Amino acid sequence: MAAVTLLQARGLTRHFDGLKAVDGVDFELAQGEIHALIGPNGAGKTTFVSLLSGRIPVQSGTIRFNGRDITRLPAYRRVREGIAYTFQITQIYGSLSVFDNVALATQSRHSHRLADDTEAALARVGLEDRADQVAGTLSYGHQRLLEVAMGLALKPKLLILDEPTQGLAMGEIETFKEIVRSVVPEATVLLIEHNMDVVMDLAQRITVLNFGEVLATGTPGAIRANAAVQTAYLGG
Amino acid sequence: MTADRALWLHLGVLAALLAAHFIAPAYHHTNIARIMVLAIYAMGYNIAFGYTGLLSLGHALLFGAGLYGAGLLVYHAGAGAPAALVAGVLAGGAMACAVGLLALRTAGVAFMIVTLMFAQAGYLTILYFGSYTRGDEGIVIPRAARMLGGLDLSDDGTRYLVALLLFAVALLVNLALVRSPFGRIMVAMRENEERSRMLGFNPFTVKLAALTVSGLYAGLSGAAYGLLFGYVGASLASVQYSILPLLYVLLGGAGTVLGPFLGALLMFYLIDYASAVTDAHQFVTGAALVLLILFAPKGILGTLRARAIRWLP
Numbered sequence: 001m002a003a004v005t006l007l008q009a010r011g012l013t014r015h016f017d018g019l020k021a022v023d024g025v026d027f028e029l030a031q032g033e034i035h036a037l038i039g040p041n042g043a044g045k046t047t048f049v050s051l052l053s054g055r056i057p058v059q060s061g062t063i064r065f066n067g068r069d070i071t072r073l074p075a076y077r078r079v080r081e082g083i084a085y086t087f088q089i090t091q092i093y094g095s096l097s098v099f100d101n102v103a104l105a106t107q108s109r110h111s112h113r114l115a116d117d118t119e120a121a122l123a124r125v126g127l128e129d130r131a132d133q134v135a136g137t138l139s140y141g142h143q144r145l146l147e148v149a150m151g152l153a154l155k156p157k158l159l160i161l162d163e164p165t166q167g168l169a170m171g172e173i174e175t176f177k178e179i180v181r182s183v184v185p186e187a188t189v190l191l192i193e194h195n196m197d198v199v200m201d202l203a204q205r206i207t208v209l210n211f212g213e214v215l216a217t218g219t220p221g222a223i224r225a226n227a228a229v230q231t232a233y234l235g236g
Numbered sequence: 237m238t239a240d241r242a243l244w245l246h247l248g249v250l251a252a253l254l255a256a257h258f259i260a261p262a263y264h265h266t267n268i269a270r271i272m273v274l275a276i277y278a279m280g281y282n283i284a285f286g287y288t289g290l291l292s293l294g295h296a297l298l299f300g301a302g303l304y305g306a307g308l309l310v311y312h313a314g315a316g317a318p319a320a321l322v323a324g325v326l327a328g329g330a331m332a333c334a335v336g337l338l339a340l341r342t343a344g345v346a347f348m349i350v351t352l353m354f355a356q357a358g359y360l361t362i363l364y365f366g367s368y369t370r371g372d373e374g375i376v377i378p379r380a381a382r383m384l385g386g387l388d389l390s391d392d393g394t395r396y397l398v399a400l401l402l403f404a405v406a407l408l409v410n411l412a413l414v415r416s417p418f419g420r421i422m423v424a425m426r427e428n429e430e431r432s433r434m435l436g437f438n439p440f441t442v443k444l445a446a447l448t449v450s451g452l453y454a455g456l457s458g459a460a461y462g463l464l465f466g467y468v469g470a471s472l473a474s475v476q477y478s479i480l481p482l483l484y485v486l487l488g489g490a491g492t493v494l495g496p497f498l499g500a501l502l503m504f505y506l507i508d509y510a511s512a513v514t515d516a517h518q519f520v521t522g523a524a525l526v527l528l529i530l531f532a533p534k535g536i537l538g539t540l541r542a543r544a545i546r547w548l549p
Contacts, residue, residue, distance in 0.1 A: 053434065079436035091431040093424060104424050107417045108436040114417070150435065 003030035012061035021047040023212040032185030036203035044212040053085040054078045082157030094136030105153035121153035141172040269396045272403040278496030280453020281481035286490035288446040289426030294351030297358040298451045300473025301331035302458025307468030310381045317384040328455015336447040362470045374469025489535030
């Protein structure tokens with residue numbers, strides 16, 4: 001691949017007391033790819049993307065994003081640099097309208113077309129008809145879509161999705177896959193996902209984490225054929 | 237359309253207050269002037285607490301900064317009312333910013349305690365430097381210093397209209413603020429700080445800005461109080477004056493633009509009537525608050541907004 005590297009992590013480490021949640025991880029994201037992060041529960045996936053997004057401070061190692069060292073940059077500055085993170089547990093503003101939820105993301109990047117850009121982001125996930133609804137009264141599936149719309153409205157270079165399909169119905173998962181495909185190649189997607197069908201269908205490359213270390217990285221085919229991965233994760 | 241409706245409602249309230257100038261009996265006339273000045277203070281409190289979620293127990297420090305910022309300038313430097321008013325506003329804002337730089341490193345209960353502590357320190361400082369501040373006894377602002385561009389602020393009619401003018405400016409600025417993009421960010425900070433951080437907003441600077449605006453309001457109110465009613469004293473910077481705006485805002489409706497005024501109006505008259513009937517007027521106030529928390533925890537306008545008038549800002 002002659003792809004441009006968007007993000008590069010070197011020796012990324014974070015221990016919690018004795019627990020090596022993330023331990024010396026080297027990791028690269030190519031511009032415009034959909035990259036899935038998989039691994040058993042407790043493998044350190046969420047901790048790892050929290051280090052990338054800045055929600056948890058890095059203990060040691062470096063992160064370069066878009067040619068710049070962001071290792072010490074606070075989370076809100078990384079968002080402005082173009083890293084958007086959507087939460088594993090839905091985090092929307094329940095008492096605000098759907099429009100206001102997305103408008104907050106739009107105004108965060110100082111858009112001069114607040115209403116238009118907000119409506120465009122809502123339209124991409126199919127929530128344009130619910131703009132005036134109070135976000136907390138949306139169904140769970142729609143709340144997940146709203147969360148994605150907030151990520152899209154930031155117009156990120158990198159969109160990190162933390163278990164986005166968790167709790168969604170089959171039909172909703174199909175909608176969701178279409179949305180993710182529409183994001184690339186302008187943006188890059190890093191996807192934490194447990195649903196293997198979604199991973200194999202969407203991802204161009206997969207990284208497997210186990211006990212805070214990278215077990216393997218490769219195409220879906222290569223990962224499926226990897227003996228170590230099968231033992232650790234895919235169930236032999 | 238919604239926007240216009242809300243604007244008309246607020247202009248209507250201001251028109252009603254102007255009408256009250258001509259028809260209210262003298263006793264109520266003075267009361268309402270005082271309530272409008274205190275409502276500016278409560279509006280400022282509401283910007284921090286109601287909209288941004290900063291529960292401060294130390295706003296008396298900011299009110300006191302405005303009060304003494306104006307009062308000391310008049311008393312020691314012989315400044316006129318306009319300069320004193322400006323100085324009071326700036327003193328409130330600067331004090332809020334300085335306290336915020338330290339106190340906003342904490343949140344929740346710790347923030348309440350730290351702000352309370354700052355306000356107590358401020359109150360004791362006023363008493364300690366009694367030779368300058370005249371401590372408990374207070375400063376009576378001479379009539380000659382209560383002139384605002386040819387207007388005599390000690391005159392009842394002028395005082396009412398000046399109070400109304402300041403209240404009107406404060407109210408409309410408040411309305412514009414909460415409808416602005418920054419108003420949306422303040423609410424976002426109150427609703428979910430972590431989410432807001434991950435949308436690219438720095439919680440510290442947003443909260444510091446909101447607290448500073450809150451301080452400008454408290455400073456304006458304090459300075460106006462001193463100049464309009466001619467008295468500056470340490471009792472007005474005591475802990476009681478940190479609690480009052482909280483009560484006003486809770487009663488009227490936290491996070492509503494008109495709530496602070498409504499709360500100040502009702503609480504003022506509740507105390508007024510209760511103290512005419514019984515010595516235990518604080519018991520009546522307490523009982524009213526318990527009933528409020530039990531049956532309408534969002535306050536009067538907050539409950540109305542949740543039930544009927546969704547467009548209320």
